[in-house]
Amino acid sequence: MAVDRSQQQSERGKWTGKQVFTTGEAADICKVSQQTIIRCFDSGRLNGFRVPGSRFRRIPRLELVRFMRMNEIPLDSLGDDRRRILVVDDDPQIIALVEDCLKGERFEVRSAATGYDAGILTEQFRPDIILLDYMLPDINGSVVCDRIRGNLEYTGTRIIFVSGVADDEEVQRLLKSGADAFVRKPFRADDLLRTIERLLET
Amino acid sequence: MSDVPVVANVQALLERIDTLPSPSALALRLVTTANDETSDVRDLVAIIQQDAALAAKVLSLCRRGPRGRALDVASLDRAVVLLGFGAVRAAALAVEFIGSFPASGAMATSGFDSMRFWRHSVAKSIVAEAASKFVRGAPGAGRPSVVGLLHDLGALALSRALPALCDRCCDEAERLGRDFDDVVADAVGLSASAIGGRVAARWSLPDEITESLRMRGALALAAQGPHRPLVLLAQLADIVVRQRHVGGAGFGPGAEPLPPLFDALAIDATRFAAAVASLFDDLAARTEALGFASPPGAALAAESLDRANRRLGLARHNPDATFADISDELAAATDPASVLSCIVRQIGRQDGRPADADARVLAVSPAAEGPGCEVREFSRDGALVASRIAGEGDLDGAVTVRRWCQLRAPTGTPRHLAVAQRGATLVTLYRADGDVIPLTVLDQMPVAIWAFALGAALDRERARRAAQRSADAARLLAACRDKIAKDRALASVGELAAGLAHELNNPLTIASGRAQLLRRAATDATAHELDEIVEAAERASALVASLLRIARPLKPSCCEVDASAIIVLALRVLPAVVDLNRVIVAATLNQSAPIACFADPAQVAEALAEVVQNALSATASSRAQISAECDARADRCMISVRDNGPGFSERGLAHAVDPFFSERSSGRGTGLGLARARTLVEASGGSIELRNEASGGATVTIVLRRCAKVTSGVTIDEESTCRTEVAPLQDAV
Numbered sequence: 001m002a003v004d005r006s007q008q009q010s011e012r013g014k015w016t017g018k019q020v021f022t023t024g025e026a027a028d029i030c031k032v033s034q035q036t037i038i039r040c041f042d043s044g045r046l047n048g049f050r051v052p053g054s055r056f057r058r059i060p061r062l063e064l065v066r067f068m069r070m071n072e073i074p075l076d077s078l079g080d081d082r083r084r085i086l087v088v089d090d091d092p093q094i095i096a097l098v099e100d101c102l103k104g105e106r107f108e109v110r111s112a113a114t115g116y117d118a119g120i121l122t123e124q125f126r127p128d129i130i131l132l133d134y135m136l137p138d139i140n141g142s143v144v145c146d147r148i149r150g151n152l153e154y155t156g157t158r159i160i161f162v163s164g165v166a167d168d169e170e171v172q173r174l175l176k177s178g179a180d181a182f183v184r185k186p187f188r189a190d191d192l193l194r195t196i197e198r199l200l201e202t
Numbered sequence: 203m204s205d206v207p208v209v210a211n212v213q214a215l216l217e218r219i220d221t222l223p224s225p226s227a228l229a230l231r232l233v234t235t236a237n238d239e240t241s242d243v244r245d246l247v248a249i250i251q252q253d254a255a256l257a258a259k260v261l262s263l264c265r266r267g268p269r270g271r272a273l274d275v276a277s278l279d280r281a282v283v284l285l286g287f288g289a290v291r292a293a294a295l296a297v298e299f300i301g302s303f304p305a306s307g308a309m310a311t312s313g314f315d316s317m318r319f320w321r322h323s324v325a326k327s328i329v330a331e332a333a334s335k336f337v338r339g340a341p342g343a344g345r346p347s348v349v350g351l352l353h354d355l356g357a358l359a360l361s362r363a364l365p366a367l368c369d370r371c372c373d374e375a376e377r378l379g380r381d382f383d384d385v386v387a388d389a390v391g392l393s394a395s396a397i398g399g400r401v402a403a404r405w406s407l408p409d410e411i412t413e414s415l416r417m418r419g420a421l422a423l424a425a426q427g428p429h430r431p432l433v434l435l436a437q438l439a440d441i442v443v444r445q446r447h448v449g450g451a452g453f454g455p456g457a458e459p460l461p462p463l464f465d466a467l468a469i470d471a472t473r474f475a476a477a478v479a480s481l482f483d484d485l486a487a488r489t490e491a492l493g494f495a496s497p498p499g500a501a502l503a504a505e506s507l508d509r510a511n512r513r514l515g516l517a518r519h520n521p522d523a524t525f526a527d528i529s530d531e532l533a534a535a536t537d538p539a540s541v542l543s544c545i546v547r548q549i550g551r552q553d554g555r556p557a558d559a560d561a562r563v564l565a566v567s568p569a570a571e572g573p574g575c576e577v578r579e580f581s582r583d584g585a586l587v588a589s590r591i592a593g594e595g596d597l598d599g600a601v602t603v604r605r606w607c608q609l610r611a612p613t614g615t616p617r618h619l620a621v622a623q624r625g626a627t628l629v630t631l632y633r634a635d636g637d638v639i640p641l642t643v644l645d646q647m648p649v650a651i652w653a654f655a656l657g658a659a660l661d662r663e664r665a666r667r668a669a670q671r672s673a674d675a676a677r678l679l680a681a682c683r684d685k686i687a688k689d690r691a692l693a694s695v696g697e698l699a700a701g702l703a704h705e706l707n708n709p710l711t712i713a714s715g716r717a718q719l720l721r722r723a724a725t726d727a728t729a730h731e732l733d734e735i736v737e738a739a740e741r742a743s744a745l746v747a748s749l750l751r752i753a754r755p756l757k758p759s760c761c762e763v764d765a766s767a768i769i770v771l772a773l774r775v776l777p778a779v780v781d782l783n784r785v786i787v788a789a790t791l792n793q794s795a796p797i798a799c800f801a802d803p804a805q806v807a808e809a810l811a812e813v814v815q816n817a818l819s820a821t822a823s824s825r826a827q828i829s830a831e832c833d834a835r836a837d838r839c840m841i842s843v844r845d846n847g848p849g850f851s852e853r854g855l856a857h858a859v860d861p862f863f864s865e866r867s868s869g870r871g872t873g874l875g876l877a878r879a880r881t882l883v884e885a886s887g888g889s890i891e892l893r894n895e896a897s898g899g900a901t902v903t904i905v906l907r908r909c910a911k912v913t914s915g916v917t918i919d920e921e922s923t924c925r926t927e928v929a930p931l932q933d934a935v
């Protein structure tokens with residue numbers, strides 16, 4: 001059993017970190033025939049690109065994950081147990097700080113500086129957790145929160161407001177708008193991590 | 203009311219009187235027969251027998267007469283033979299006249315009482331007849347009797363022509379003990395006897411009757427000519443009957459003496475007195491025979507005695523109080539209350555008896571707006587009992603104010619006894635049950651003084667109240683301005699804090715976050731320094747947050763809670779921030795006798811904790827004593843925190859609850875503690891009061907609204923109450 005598990009782990013680790021897949025690799029990961037992958041690619045159900053100067057199909061990792069999720073194919077064989085976190089803040093230093101706090105193997109972190117970008121990235125990146133600032137240059141964090149909560153596709157996405165808002169009633173309002181947690185700035189890095197872990201477990 | 207405009211014009215009054223229906227032709231014929239010495243007995247009997255009812259009544263009257271009782275009077279013919287021509291004629295005349303002006307069935311309680319009036323007239327008729335027996339060569343044939351009977355024809359005519367006026371004159375005469383004749387003269391400018399004379403002439407009554415009506419009172423002795431004896435006899439009868447108090451209002455004894463009349467008529471006073479001794483019995487018999495029920499003679503006598511006694515009571519007034527005394531006493535009274543009680547006292551003195559406890563004073567003045575007048579009713583101690591606006595036109599310039607009160611007082615309102623005019627302010631007095639307080643002195647002067655004093659006091663009172671109101675308003679305005687300024691300042695602090703919270707927290711996050719990341723790889727030496735950075739950033743952020751909470755406090759959820767429970771809640775919070783050994787609780791935390799107040803327990807407990815913290819930071823060694831008490835009178839509860847520090851400076855007392863105000867050297871405390879406490883307490887509708895104790899130290903009191911009982915579920919557990927002490931602060935330090 002112990003041998004089996006380690007074999008499995010190495011098998012899973014095979015694809016870790018790989019960002020672009022061939023149709024053969026994708027078929028292997030999805031445990032379907034290459035023809036099926038090609039058909040889905042050609043019909044537009046699986047997005048990707050062709051290698052310039054040739055007709056070879058290539059599939060980006062995120063798109064493959066999306067495809068697998070949509071078709072309820074277990075992600076285990078992709079060997080990707082890193083959780084995706086989207087940081088939305090208009091202050092690049094804050095984004096850098098959060099990225100440094102979450103640095104490591106366990107999280108894959110993307111960032112957005114506006115509510116608009118946050119919306120686009122949520123669709124592309126499919127984050128497990130969104131760390132959302134309240135005051136954004138274009139739209140308020142609460143509107144972003146409303147939009148995400150309004151889309152059934154993202155029911156599994158957890159939203160944590162990370163904000164300097166000090167007004168207690170405002171905080172209550174944010175939590176009511178569908179956020180799962182509130183972390184007040186300035187935060188303790190440990191508190192932020194604990195909150196993220198707690199929400200990932202549920 | 204409708205007859206008043208007529209009264210204002212004597213001419214109109216006379217017209218009204220002249221149009222009165224004359225008595226029956228039969229009555230007039232009887233009168234003329236009386237005047238005709240040659241009249242035959244048969245003529246008289248024939249006239250009387252024209253009316254069967256009249257004949258029966260006359261016969262009955264004759265039988266009941268003083269001599270009729272002794273003789274057997276079977277028929278009118280026999281009556282004339284036995285009693286004399288004059289007696290029968292007088293009886294017939296009385297029956298006929300009374301029939302024309304019938305007595306009302308019941309005795310009137312006020313106003314003109316025709317029953318009493320006729321009793322009075324019949325009594326005069328009896329006395330005149332009796333007196334004529336003593337006069338040598340007196341006119342016979344019942345003529346004195348007729349003159350006596352019709353002596354007050356004027357009053358009778360007035361009661362027909364102007365009944366309301368007549369009633370009021372009667373009341374006025376009754377209250378003041380004045381003569382009806384004089385009161386009528388005052389009111390309408392024409393005496394009742396003058397009216398009587400005019401009516402007699404109009405109806406072509408015999409000259410002797412007209413003469414006796416015109417030459418009444420003091421004039422009687424001056425009468426000359428053939429009718430002098432009759433005039434004098436009528437006057438004599440008038441005085442005698444008045445002295446015996448027979449009759450209604452205004453027909454009491456006058457000032458005219460009897461002896462001159464006895465002299466003029468050469469009557470022996472002693473024998474005369476014996477002749478009229480049985481007056482009441484004769485009167486009872488005669489009135490009953492005339493067709494209206496009469497009490498027995500003894501009852502009539504008792505009634506007269508009663509009237510006499512009442513008159514005596516009225517006349518017992520004390521005229522010693524001079525106007526100077528009255529005004530001196532009033533001058534000392536400045537407010538309406540003391541003026542009114544002074545007036546009531548003075549009236550009581552004038553009246554010769556103690557002032558009524560439930561006396562009321564009625565003040566009438568022109569309405570502040572529109573027509574009509576305002577009638578205010580005060581109790582004796584000057585309290586305003588009622589106030590109403592009397593209708594338009596109640597006060598009318600053509601009629602004097604006094605007459606308005608006499609004549610125009612609407613039915614059902616108290617009749618005015620004491621009335622005066624100052625501007626148009628009237629004063630009148632009456633009891634709570636509506637009865638006027640009788641006054642013997644209705645001189646205009648004291649009443650005018652009362653009205654003047656009351657008017658002046660009311661003016662002063664009005665001015666004082668206006669000044670008071672204006673001062674109150676100014677104070678309120680200043681307080682509101684102050685509050686608005688503070689609220690505005692607080693609102694801008696809120697705006698600022700909300701902006702700061704966002705803008706400041708981002709850089710603080712970066713500073714703190716970077717320090718935390720550095721600390722992960724840091725040595726022990728630098729770790730401590732990095733921790734300091736983190737803590738400093740958090741302190742700065744907390745400051746902004748608390749500033750925001752001061753400006754925008756959470757909405758309180760108030761309930762009826764025990765002040766002791768609030769203290770217990772505070773004691774649970776305090777150990778985290780202060781050394782509890784420096785806190786003494788001098789309140790008895792007793793659930794059986796709760797100090798119920800209306801507040802948000804959690805917020806006020808937080809405020810109390812801030813206050814205690816502030817007290818303990820006064821000096822390093824200072825201690826705080828918490829106590830709670832209830833001020834039921836002011837409807838408030840207080841939780842006080844007293845310290846033994848240096849107390850507040852003058853500036854501190856004014857500004858200690860303002861944000862960022864601190865008297866401590868810099869670097870100690872944020873200066874937000876008391877400001878936060880104030881915001882929290884004010885959210886619960888309470889306030890914070892600061893004061894320095896004379897014995898040193900300061901007391902900060904949280905004042906809350908009191909309520910009847912405790913309904914909140916905040917409980918005091920045993921563990922929390924174990925620190926309860928009652929040691930005085932000084933001893934403890």
